[in-house]
Amino acid sequence: MPKPVDDTDVLIVGAGPVGLLLAGDLAGAGVRVTVVEQRSTPTTESRASTLHARTMDVLTERGVLDRLGELPDGGPGHFGGLRLDLTEADPGHRFSGQWKCPQVRLEKVLADRARAAGAVLRRGHRVTAVTARTDEVLVETVTANGERHQHRGGYLVGCDGERSTVRALAGFELTGAEATREMLRADVAGIDIPARRFERLPNGLAVSSRWPDGSTRVMVHVYGAQPRAVGGEPEFTEIADAWQQVTGERIGNGIPLWRNAFDDNSQQVTRYRRGRVLLAGDAAHRQMPVGGQALNLGLQDAADLSGRLIAAVTGRAGETELDGYHRTRHAVGARTLTNIRAQTLLLLGGPEVEPARQLFAELLSLGDVRSHLARMISGLPGPGDPAPAPPDSEETPMSLTNKTALVTGSSRGIGAATARGLAAKGALVAVHYVDNEAAARETVEAIENDGGRAFSVRAELGTTGGVHELFLGLEQGLKERTGQTTLDILVNNAGVTTPAGVAPEDVTPEDFDRLFAVNVRAPFFIVQRALGLLPEGGRIINISSGLTRFASPDQVAYSMTKGAVEQITLHFARHLAPRGITVNSVAPGITNNGSAVFDIPEAVEQMAQFSAFKRVGEAVDVADVVTFLATDEARWITGAFIDATGGTLLG
Structure with a gap:
């Protein structure tokens, strides 16, 4: 034992x-x-060996910088090998720029500090x-x-x-x-070669700089070089051969003090x-x-x-x-x-990236671009960014900061209001639409004008391949903006209804199949596909209808589909509870979705009588309920039917 x-x-x-x-x-x-x-x-x-401004602040706050003593200025930085002066992140910052401190020295000071504290x-x-x-x-x-x-x-x-x-x-x-490229590096004593700062040559990239002790750090990449096996370290002869292949210089007579390979994983x-x-x-x-x-x-x-x-x-x-x-x-x-x-x-990248490098070089002539990239690397907030909160500070109630969300059918109506509500709380929102690209663009622009983040995704649900098309666009959009495909919040809102005034006996098999394809089949397989993207603590909100509790014969087929949605909610709530994922249904009543009937005062007055509040619901009334269910404050609610009909079901 x-x-x-x-x-x-x-x-x-x-x-x-x-x-x-x-x-x-x-x-x-x-x-x-x-x-x-x-x-x-x-x-x-x-x-x-490089410390940036935000890290220097962290070390200063803890008294570590005093223990390290004066650190040398690290000179200008770079972005992809293109010169970038990091002092432009915040010229007034006390540690503007970058600073040099060997990892060995930093570790010793941090170890001594930790032991001294117990x-x-x-x-x-x-x-x-x-x-x-x-x-x-x-x-x-x-x-x-x-x-x-x-x-x-x-x-x-x-x-x-x-x-x-x-x-x-x-x-x-x-x-x-996964990694596709590899770079070799070594600290070498006994060689005398020119200093090279991200020098791109016909066969590869070379970097060299002299350490205070007289040794030289070399880094080299031969264009197209593939990563080695996990755990494998390069022999010095391999590094020397690569260096000669790229620069034409011989360093094999030197003494390797340390060697290493790293990749672009x-x-x-x-x-x-x-x-x-x-x-x-x-x-x-x-x-x-x-x-x-x-x-x-x-x-x-x-x-x-x-x-x-x-x-x-x-x-x-x-x-x-x-x-x-x-x-x-x-x-x-x-x-x-x-x-x-x-x-x-x-x-x-090889010669194929030269046009991108030229474009970046032009962009770096712009002050705003330089300061933005310098802040990003330095870890300093920009003018419109929130300052880092103290570790033990209270978070904003109902915050969705750093969350991601997909709202289907969010180019208009309840979906659009929900997308805006989630974005207002800090979520990055994927705005799904079927054919009204202009409306989806308006939703995205409204979110961005309010200071939020969003992107649109097109997919026709209810058709073969529709869900697959949706998630291809979703995952691409998330990866471009966050670097990965985690989806924290899923709102199944998209749906179709039976045309008003259609009696039950007039519903055709085609109408029936279309209703179930869009309103039931699609949400089920969207949830199924999302399971691999949802982290612990994720949220699924399915939009149902008050018509599952209120008889309206001309909507019998539609109501059946929403009853099925509530079953999706019930059973997935039990299935996903061990992962801390909540699944709930929200049932709107009569809600202004922007259709022509809501422009007729007499019709609106008649519809308002169904609500206990004697008014027609607005999209934001329902969206606020959905937004609450997406927050951490709703973590103890799952498998629920949330009546958002404005009291219509009270009778």
Whole structure:
């Protein structure tokens, strides 16, 4: 049996900069913390050395910068190898620009800080098992001499890098683009070659710079070079051969101090938290280390998470606060991965990317473009962006910030009002339409004019391939804007009705089949297709009708379809409850959908008499109900029939 060695509040796996910063924060606040690290000794490799403005703020707030001492200016930055002065992010910021600090030095300072605060650091422990329970997490490790140990913590945070063992053992889902290109790098002593700043040559890309100790860092990519097998490190001869192939220079006579290969993998976990297990840094997102963004992104993950964990452990905040870590950092990570992918294409693409590079070079002559990209890389908010909230601050009630949503049939009526309502709460909304592209564009423009985010998706539901067409457009739109395809909120609103005045005996088989194809078949398979995109805590809202509870003979076939929708709700609510996904039905009554009948005062007055409030419902009346069900505040409601008829069903 494994030997019990720890009983602590928080276990951290990984003693890199991310894990050590987190450990120091937690221990400094009186939280018991143990860091488990596979390496027996600290790393001697300085893979990363660039710190950006937001990270410098984080280190200053914690007194770490004082311990590091004065850091040298890192000079201008770049975007995809094109010169970009990062001081343009915010010329007035005290750490405007970028700064150099070898990873070895940063890790030592962070480790000393964590130990001084009371954190326990256990080196030489390789994680072999993770067991997450409702009130604790158990981690089993094995040492180099074969001793097995068990560590217990209230929470577990995986900070163990891009090949994270915690991520794999705890069942996190990783999505995104697999690597297609590779770059080799090494620190080499005893060579004298010219400095090269992202020099694109006929056969590839070359970068070289001299370290203060006289050694030279070289980075080289031969156009089209494919990634090597997982875990494989390049031989120095391979790096030297590639360097000669690209530059014509010989460096094989040098002494390799460190060598490494990295690729353009671009992946992110769908959730940063699974119960009592959380991920930070490269364990949560894998990306090419362009411009030092990977290190900075990870340190900022830790800074955001530490306050939330302290609040959870000390009882000052609950589960919503920890969920806020995912909502905040997942969106930041997705945005960063997107800009890194764009830079990778500009850097490592062959001659075919030259037109894009020329266009970017022209755009970088514009001050607004330079400042926007510099802020993005530096981690600083723009003029219209909210400032980073303190880790333990309360979130805005009913916020949907960093959520994504699909509303079918949202070019007009209740669907359009719902799309605007969700966007107003912070969600990125996919506006679905069938044939009225202009109306969908108006909905998107209205959302954007209100400061929200949206894009349109066309698909004809009820036809063969309609749902597939919908999700192709949805996933493409989400990936372009967020870097992944997570869908947090699904609203099944699209539907067709029986024409007014059609008696039950006049409904044709074609009418009947069309009603069920659009109103039942499509929602069922939309939910089915969405299951792979919905994360824990997702929301599904199906639009039903008050006619399932109120007799109107000329709508019998339509009412049957809405009754089926309510069955979809009922059974999927039970099926998806273990994942924390809620499924509910909202039943509107007579609602102004913009059709001509609502322009006739006499007709409106007659219809208003059905409501207890003696008025016709407006689309926003129903949309507000749907929006509420999409928020975290509605997490305890599932499988419900929500009467949104304005009291029509009261009799």
